[in-house]
Amino acid sequence: MSEKIRRNLALKEYDIKETPDGQQVAFSIKFIKKNGEHVFMPIAAACGLSQHMSKNRLRGVIPVDKQGNSIGHPTPVNIDYITEWNGKEVVL
Numbered sequence: 001m002s003e004k005i006r007r008n009l010a011l012k013e014y015d016i017k018e019t020p021d022g023q024q025v026a027f028s029i030k031f032i033k034k035n036g037e038h039v040f041m042p043i044a045a046a047c048g049l050s051q052h053m054s055k056n057r058l059r060g061v062i063p064v065d066k067q068g069n070s071i072g073h074p075t076p077v078n079i080d081y082i083t084e085w086n087g088k089e090v091v092l
Contacts, residue, residue, distance in 0.1 A: 003088040010085035024068045030084035047074045
């Protein structure tokens with residue numbers, strides 16, 4: 001993996017929830033869960049969480065299919081443990 005993206009730029013892309021014509025923005029993400037499990041979501045979308053996200057440095061992601069329909073449940077992701085964003089390695 002030769003391409004890299006800074007974490008702050010990946011989070012700016014995460015914050016773009018829909019296109020100007022109202023379509024949901026999808027992305028791929030790879031991250032490490034609290035228990036050490038590596039998770040890869042080839043197609044995911046941003047979603048809300050019940051916890052205070054910025055205080056806990058969390059973002060919500062949900063796996064979606066090619067049509068944008070959710071196919072799983074919301075997952076909290078710690079921004080410090082995002083390792084890949086849209087096929088690019090995440091660096092500080």
